[in-house]
Amino acid sequence: MHIPLSVLDLAPIARGETVSSSIAASVALAQRAEEHGYQRVWYAEHHNMPSIASSATSVLIAHVGAQTSRIRLGAGGVMLPNHAPLTIAEQFGTLDAMYPGRIDLGLGRAPGSDQNTMYALRRDPNSADTFPQDVLELQGYLTGSSRVPGVDAIPGKGSDVPLYVLGSSLFGAHLAAALGLPYAFASHFAPQALEAAVATYRREFQPSTQLDAPYVIAGVNVIAADTVRQAEENLQAVRRTMAVGLFGRGRSFTDEEADLLLEQGAGQHVSSMFTYAAIGTPREIGDYLDGFRKQADADELIVAHQAPTTEGRLRSVTLTAEAMAAVDV
Numbered sequence: 001m002h003i004p005l006s007v008l009d010l011a012p013i014a015r016g017e018t019v020s021s022s023i024a025a026s027v028a029l030a031q032r033a034e035e036h037g038y039q040r041v042w043y044a045e046h047h048n049m050p051s052i053a054s055s056a057t058s059v060l061i062a063h064v065g066a067q068t069s070r071i072r073l074g075a076g077g078v079m080l081p082n083h084a085p086l087t088i089a090e091q092f093g094t095l096d097a098m099y100p101g102r103i104d105l106g107l108g109r110a111p112g113s114d115q116n117t118m119y120a121l122r123r124d125p126n127s128a129d130t131f132p133q134d135v136l137e138l139q140g141y142l143t144g145s146s147r148v149p150g151v152d153a154i155p156g157k158g159s160d161v162p163l164y165v166l167g168s169s170l171f172g173a174h175l176a177a178a179l180g181l182p183y184a185f186a187s188h189f190a191p192q193a194l195e196a197a198v199a200t201y202r203r204e205f206q207p208s209t210q211l212d213a214p215y216v217i218a219g220v221n222v223i224a225a226d227t228v229r230q231a232e233e234n235l236q237a238v239r240r241t242m243a244v245g246l247f248g249r250g251r252s253f254t255d256e257e258a259d260l261l262l263e264q265g266a267g268q269h270v271s272s273m274f275t276y277a278a279i280g281t282p283r284e285i286g287d288y289l290d291g292f293r294k295q296a297d298a299d300e301l302i303v304a305h306q307a308p309t310t311e312g313r314l315r316s317v318t319l320t321a322e323a324m325a326a327v328d329v
Contacts, residue, residue: 003293004039004300005324007317008076008188008219011043011054012241014308015252022053023063025310030064032314034071036321039300040104042076048117051245058091065099074104076184076302077166081109081127085134086153089141093156105142106164106184107135109171132175139163139179143209162210164217169193173201180208187296188219188304191275198297218298221277223306224285224319231280237308242270277306278320286323 009029013022030041043054043061054060061073073095078088088105096103109131118125140146141153142161165176165183168190176183183201187194198216205214223238225231240258243266244251253261262270276296278288293301305316 003289003298003324005037005321006040006042006217006300006302007033007038008042008044008302008304009054010304011052011060013051013053014241014310019053021310023060025313026053026060027064027067028310029305029313029317030068030071030073032317034068036318038071038317038321040072040074040302042074042104042106042302044076045079045082045108047082047121048114049245051241058095061095061103062098065095065102070102072102072104073099074164075106076104077106077108077164079110080107080134080138081131082121082123085138086141086148086151089138089153089156092161093142093153093159096159096161097155103161104164105161106166107131107138108166132179135163135165135175135179160210167197170197170200173197174204177201177204177214178206180206180211182211182215182217184217184219184302185296186219187276188221188302189273191272194218194276194296202297215300216296216298217300217302218292218296219276219302219304220289220292220296221274221306222285222289222303222316222320223277223279224282224316224323225307225312226281226315226319228280228284234307234312235277235279238306239267239270239274241308242273243267246270282319282323282326285320286327289320289324290327 009026011022011026033041043057045057046052047055057075057078065073092105109128137147141156142159144158146152163181165172165181168186185194185197202214223231223234243261244253244258247261247266278285305313307313307316
């Protein structure tokens with residue numbers, strides 16, 4: 001069967017790169033994904049992370065939208081507790097007015113940051129507790145059925161920008177099912193509850209105006225290269241970057257120091273995040289993703305292309321599309 005394929009662009013700022021070059025790489029990645037028939041590209045909201053350039057998610061979407069023509073663009077996701085629902089409705093209503101029919105809005109309830117950053121964002125530590133109510137308030141603004149008397153999102157009112165619930169636990173599965181929204185599971189970095197969460201979502205799903213049947217998007221890491229050796233070298237480089245990003249406390253590390261970090265315990269954590277990862281040439285990639293789709297019971301796969309260079313990620317986008325086209329035949 002044909003399985004829609006999408007991209008989760010982590011907007012990495014690689015060693016020696018700048019924010020400007022990272023944003024240019026995101027444009028190139030979206031253009032390559034559009035060229036090869038991917039369904040959508042999503043960007044995640046992260047804050048205070050030296051290696052990620054997607055904190056101002058809606059601004060990045062607007063920039064990429066101006067340099068692509070067909071591919072859907074969205075947030076995967078906006079961390080809604082960091083924001084007033086009206087503000088997000090206005091931002092994504094503006095994006096929809098600029099790029100009609102191309103905008104998605106994925107919503108998460110994690111902070112996307114540490115405790116000090118939460119303070120800097122003026123976030124209430126308890127704001128995640130109202131996530132379900134905030135999703136409904138946001139939905140009201142976008143559908144033109146505001147839950148706040150006398151307040152509309154302009155732009156945004158009546159745009160019907162589609163909402164997606166993101167999650168890595170059963171909480172998001174229950175909520176997406178109850179609200180009748182698509183569910184995107186973050187199995188590319190938090191794989192533990194994938195099968196249980198998807199089964200819960202499908203079992204409990206209630207049809208809605210937006211969606212009449214359950215729809216699951218599952219995240220998966222991919223390192224596709226022309227040779228197995230190149231894929232394995234890229235994997236080791238990415239493991240180093242992840243270890244330093246997670247445990248390096250903002251310091252710069254040589255490759256040798258990063259390898260020591262991996263040996264001292266970071267490696268186990270990184271390996272857990274890479275539980276679901278397709279690594280190799282197109283043949284290995286196609287076989288793995290076909291099996292993963294069945295295991296995840298997914299309607300769509302969203303791929304985090306992992307490589308230490310922009311060229312490596314672009315090549316991975318191309319090879320993965322070719323691999324899945326061969327599987328679909």
